[in-house]
Amino acid sequence: MIKDKVALVTGGTRGIGKSIAQTFATNGAKVIFTYHSSALAANEIEQWGKENNYEIFGIQADASKFADAEKSISFTLEKFGRLDILVNNAGITRDNLLLRMSEEEFDSVISANLKSVFNYTKCAVRSMISQKFGRIINISSVVGISGNPGQANYVSAKAGVIGFTKSVAKELASRNITVNAVAPGFIETDMTKKLNEKQKEAIISVIPLKKIGSPEVIAKAALFFASENADYITGQVLCVDGGMTM
Numbered sequence: 001m002i003k004d005k006v007a008l009v010t011g012g013t014r015g016i017g018k019s020i021a022q023t024f025a026t027n028g029a030k031v032i033f034t035y036h037s038s039a040l041a042a043n044e045i046e047q048w049g050k051e052n053n054y055e056i057f058g059i060q061a062d063a064s065k066f067a068d069a070e071k072s073i074s075f076t077l078e079k080f081g082r083l084d085i086l087v088n089n090a091g092i093t094r095d096n097l098l099l100r101m102s103e104e105e106f107d108s109v110i111s112a113n114l115k116s117v118f119n120y121t122k123c124a125v126r127s128m129i130s131q132k133f134g135r136i137i138n139i140s141s142v143v144g145i146s147g148n149p150g151q152a153n154y155v156s157a158k159a160g161v162i163g164f165t166k167s168v169a170k171e172l173a174s175r176n177i178t179v180n181a182v183a184p185g186f187i188e189t190d191m192t193k194k195l196n197e198k199q200k201e202a203i204i205s206v207i208p209l210k211k212i213g214s215p216e217v218i219a220k221a222a223l224f225f226a227s228e229n230a231d232y233i234t235g236q237v238l239c240v241d242g243g244m245t246m
């Protein structure tokens with residue numbers, strides 16, 4: 001499905017990004033993933049690639065910095081000569097009620113979750129336009145659709161990612177570049193493990209499929225958007241959330 005395609009995944013050392021990077025590699029893609037500070041985890045993924053004959057390499061880059069996005073795209077083009085699939089996955093949370101939320105908490109979350117998507121997409125499209133092919137997949141969140149108390153910063157960013165996805169999808173459709181978003185519900189990763197059992201139970205009670213998702217369910221959705229099965233789909237938001245957002 002994506003054999004020999006070149007993919008770049010931001011935030012690929014843990015959770016959803018790691019699962020997407022490894023799923024793409026096991027499906028035959030050549031993969032570059034970025035990370036912010038987890039050099040050890042990046043080495044382990046590269047080692048996994050070596051042991052299994054997959055081409056998968058990490059690069060340290062702060063997704064909120066435009067210069068680091070440029071560096072990541074150059075690294076990908078130097079290594080593999082093209083870029084077919086971009087997955088904007090890197091993200092953070094800094095939850096707080098609005099009255100207590102600092103300007104730094106708002107700005108840092110917008111930078112890591114939304115500005116990062118602008119940075120990487122802008123840097124990636126030049127080569128996608130010249131090769132007349134590209135698949136861009138942005139990881140939003142169901143809270144970007146529904147809103148969530150304590151997450152005004154994160155929700156603003158994730159709603160922004162949806163708006164960005166639709167606008168850029170319209171701009172790039174004539175170049176055979178599709179741009180879609182995956183909106184995960186509640187997925188078991190480091191980002192959600194700070195919740196206590198009571199909070200988890202409350203969340204599960206509002207999920208029709210009555211379970212928390214694994215990172216792999218998001219990787220499968222990303223693989224679908226990256227594959228030829230989704231060639232005629234652009235500007236869409238796919239909720240992968242056990243039915244939470246109906």
Ligand code: NAP
Binds near residue numbers: 012037183188
């Ligand atoms: P996670 O386990 O906390 O992993 C985050 C990844 O992003 C790590 O690889 C981290 O790198 C990287 N990262 C963070 N800030 C970065 C930056 N400034 N530059 C580059 N990389 C950065 O998170 P996750 O749960 O897998 O979430 C992945 C995406 O899914 C995020 O966009 C998140 O908002 C979204 N999402 C998650 C859930 C959920 O329930 N988990 C639900 C909806 C949406 P380091 O390891 O170096 O820190």
